[in-house]
Amino acid sequence: MRFPLALTLKITRHIVRHKVLRTPKFAMVLQLEPLHTCNLTCTGCGRIREYSTSLKDMVPLDQCLAAATDCDAPMVSVCGGEPLIYPKIEELVAGLRAQGRIIYICTNGMFMRKKMRDYLAAHYSPAFEDKLSRLVAAELVTEKEADQIRNADPAARSKVTIAPSKWMYWNVHVDGLEYTHDLIVEREGVFKECVAAIRMAKILGFQVATNTTVYKETQVREIEDMFSFLSWLDVDGHTISPGYDYDAAKKDMAKRLGRNPDDFFLTRAMTRDKFRDIQKWGERFTIFGTPVYQEFLAGKRELTCTAWAIPTYNVKGWKAPCYLMTDGHYPSYSEMLTKVAWDKYGVVDGVARDPRCENCMVHCGYDPSGALGTNYQSGDNWKNFRYNFSARPKADPTGAGVKAFNGYSIGRGHLAEAKATVNQELSGARSAFARGGSGTSDPTSGNAGVGATCAAEPAAEASSAQREELLNHIKRNGGGIPLKPE
């Protein structure tokens, strides 16, 4: 099965119960943002920008758990910011499990190995030696760390930790192969760390998914290569969504960067072109989401937005109308359902009810529509059933041949190029940061100019102030930027 049976049954029961009760609107997935603090500052990240005045605020643990109870979604996607920075993340995961929910921890991957070492230290027994040896041999854990795990003190032994469970997935943000991904997150070594974390998680028996956002400059070939590589790593499933052309990002791009937003964002027609092969990907790889949503992305049908089914809760309350667009926050899910004029959003029969929705085809607005039978067509239920219950695609052996490490690992990261440019005293240093057709992008190398963030918002152009700052730093310090991930 593409998605484990117990989890499929749980979601199916939830939908059937509400259909029988004729509940007009109900939650399928809660996007829970306990904080917006992050260890990265990805280009164009909407979360750290939109909530810049509340980056230090956090949702208390009991309030997070109460939000899950409030909307009663069977799945909770714990996101942010970086959720592994949340001081009570282990207790949050344990609390959500105690409520019987399926949990996705949406992470940039940088703290995953630390959290898994905590798990090993808390649960260590000689039975773990085999896995520990494999981790050391694969250089995913050092000898010193292995000894610390073996000799953990009582505090580490009694710590609440995140343990493997069929009800939990690490959901790692990966937007391309090494060069592209590190470019997007503006730090070299992040892709390498993500891969190390995925490998460690698989050795320890965790379920791992990835999430990817596709933008105008994304090269389809690179996405396919990325899926092959991740499949070969035995990743359990992938979420993929088109980038979103939303008002705030457009304004930001025009005002702050002086760029034409049309250069970066996908229109509906472009999305359909990029996703024309998604159904083939769904046969080769374990793409999460319904085949009905895949047909929508491929331009084979229309769906109506059901953003209320994937509500977002954060430091300001229930965010409406959707994960990406903010017209207000509400104190309870039911109040949000009642007070928001839902029929003012989305695209119906090709006509945008709100101009900001015009080009939106994102997963959090339309994937639930496929599962809930919105715009139902004969055979949809069977299609969804067959997709979920058919055998999970096997790990792709061709993934071993993908040149995934095409940046930092081979000295060809974006900072490396910037340094080389500066060292050669070329005036066009910023070209080293440019993406896609506007810069040094090499279409034959998989260096696609993918722009995406875990907040599924558009990446800003590469000549951002942060990058200019980095270049200046390199100039001042003679290239003294550490190339190791934190």
Ligand code: SF4
């Ligand atoms: S896109 Fe995600 S990882 Fe990047 S800065 Fe934003 S919250 Fe952090």
Ligand code: SF4
């Ligand atoms: S179509 Fe739905 S998910 Fe997309 S921006 Fe509009 S309200 Fe949000």
